[in-house]
Amino acid sequence: MNQLRDPVTDTDLDAYVDDQLDMARRIEVEAFLSARPEAAARVMSDLRMRDELRVALAGSKGMARPATADAARRLERGLARGRVLGALQRAAAVAVFVAAGWLANGLIGPISVTEVVASTHPPAYVEDAVRAHRTTLVREAMSSQPEAPGYNADEVRAATAIIMPSLPADWTVRDVQIYPSQFGPSVEMAVETKEMGLVSLFAIRPGTFDVVKPTVVPSGDVSSAYFQIGEVAYAVVARSDIQGIDLTAEALAKTLY
Incomplete structure (x- = not known):
């Protein structure tokens, strides 16, 4: 047929x-x-x-x-x-x-891949920052783990080659810890703020030279924003809304220019 x-x-x-x-x-x-x-x-x-x-x-x-x-x-x-x-x-x-x-x-809107889905994954150090923040929360609940509120930016720079951003006047440093990483020491600073409560400021030398504007990354029950200036990358982590984290990251980044 x-x-x-x-x-x-x-x-x-x-x-x-x-x-x-x-x-x-x-x-x-x-x-x-x-x-x-x-x-x-x-x-x-x-x-x-x-x-x-x-x-x-x-x-x-x-x-x-x-x-x-x-x-x-x-x-x-x-x-x-x-x-x-x-x-x-x-x-x-x-x-x-x-x-x-x-x-x-x-x-x-148009049926297409959105910017959130199509965007690249955040750098690996953002996950390290979130993990350091959760570790800080654990330390906060343990009386046997004393805090180290003594913060000296020049000493941190001399020991780690990391320049820390200038903090707002109403922020109070609660703890500063140096953590190891695959690219050398990293800095995790726990800061008490009026607007967002306990905030972690994480800094690391990721092994690359780049300039990255503050970028927000939701991470479950916490939010984070990362940015990089030259050889040092930074991440801000807190239990706060995305907009608050974004504005805080932008303010900290401006102090480094």
């Missing part, structure tokens, strides 16, 4: 009944019907009704009663209108899907 040019649709079947197909397409439709008894029975029923209508209309000039001929015309118009309505319904369904797509596009 020859393969069909195009799939046979209900529109093709209606056109077949109405003698609107060319010979090649009629043959394809008949091949389609020969393998589908139910569709063939429906088409045969439509053909019989068409022929009966034609007989009734042909006889309306002589032997058929006017009421019979008028009923035949109304029935033929009804059948034709039903086929047109079927086509319109299919077109309307397509239009509904298209309209729904445009509506969704207008309400939630």
